[in-house]
Amino acid sequence: MTRGFYIGRFQPFHNGHLSMVEQIADDVDELVLGIGSADDSHTTRNPFTAGERIMMITKSLVDYDLVTYAVPIEDLERNSVWVSHVQSMSPDFDVAYSNNPLVIQLFREAGIEVRQSPMFNREVLEGSEVRERMISGGDWESLVPEAVVEVVEEMNGIERLQMVSDTDSNANED
Ligand SMILES: Nc1ncnc2c1ncn2[C@@H]1O[C@H](COP(=O)(O)OP(=O)(O)OP(=O)(O)O)[C@@H](O)[C@H]1O
Numbered sequence: 651m652t653r654g655f656y657i658g659r660f661q662p663f664h665n666g667h668l669s670m671v672e673q674i675a676d677d678v679d680e681l682v683l684g685i686g687s688a689d690d691s692h693t694t695r696n697p698f699t700a701g702e703r704i705m706m707i708t709k710s711l712v713d714y715d716l717v718t719y720a721v722p723i724e725d726l727e728r729n730s731v732w733v734s735h736v737q738s739m740s741p742d743f744d745v746a747y748s749n750n751p752l753v754i755q756l757f758r759e760a761g762i763e764v765r766q767s768p769m770f771n772r773e774v775l776e777g778s779e780v781r782e783r784m785i786s787g788g789d790w791e792s793l794v795p796e797a798v799v800e801v802v803e804e805m806n807g808i809e810r811l812q813m814v815s816d817t818d819s820n821a822n823e824d
């Protein structure tokens with residue numbers, strides 16, 4: 651039995667993340683999805699709470715033949731103890747998946763195997779692109795699973811993101 655660990659901020663969970671999960675599913679029996687920066691929300695970079703991101707992921711993966719666990723992971727001031735912190739919050743795992751250079755380095759230094767994946771359609775499948783389209787009224791719905799559209803609508807997520815992005819840009823001008 652192999653259990654994998656895939657960490658991301660998932661702001662929001664998009665079709666690039668979904669493709670990565672589909673690829674990981676060929677390798678593992680179970681997958682932990684670490685919700686990174688779990689303590690952050692209501693900002694332009696991190697608009698959605700950990701609970702909202704858990705809903706997006708759980709509902710997007712409900713029809714997949716894979717046991718998944720979504721676990722919130724708060725950020726820490728010290729990178730040197732971050733892997734221990736992750737391990738303290740997550741079910742045990744055998745291999746970590748990430749394309750983030752710092753995450754890869756920290757896991758490898760701790761002796762944990764890390765596998766990377768290709769980037770899927772990265773020109774548009776990027777959290778910042780999805781959030782920009784949400785703010786500007788563009789087509790973000792085609793970049794995320796249908797379940798994410800429903801969750802964002804349920805929480806009035808577009809209105810929230812537009813409001814916090816206004817607040818963030820006004821603060822930057824002060
Ligand atoms: N299109 C994609 N294809 C494959 N992996 C991806 C893709 N987009 C993100 N990832 C990977 O998924 C993990 C989590 O990514 P993250 O939640 O930061 O999304 P992001 O799209 O990079 O968002 P942001 O633009 O907000 O930083 C990272 O390892 C990232 O490299």
Ligand SMILES: NC(=O)c1ccc[n+]([C@@H]2O[C@H](COP(=O)(O)O)[C@@H](O)[C@H]2O)c1
Nearest residue numbers: 657658659686687725726728729732750
């Ligand atoms: N010291 C720390 O708290 C620390 C170190 C490395 C990664 N992380 C987190 O791991 C997540 C990595 O996800 P992304 O690949 O989506 O950036 C982020 O939430 C990031 O903040 C935190």
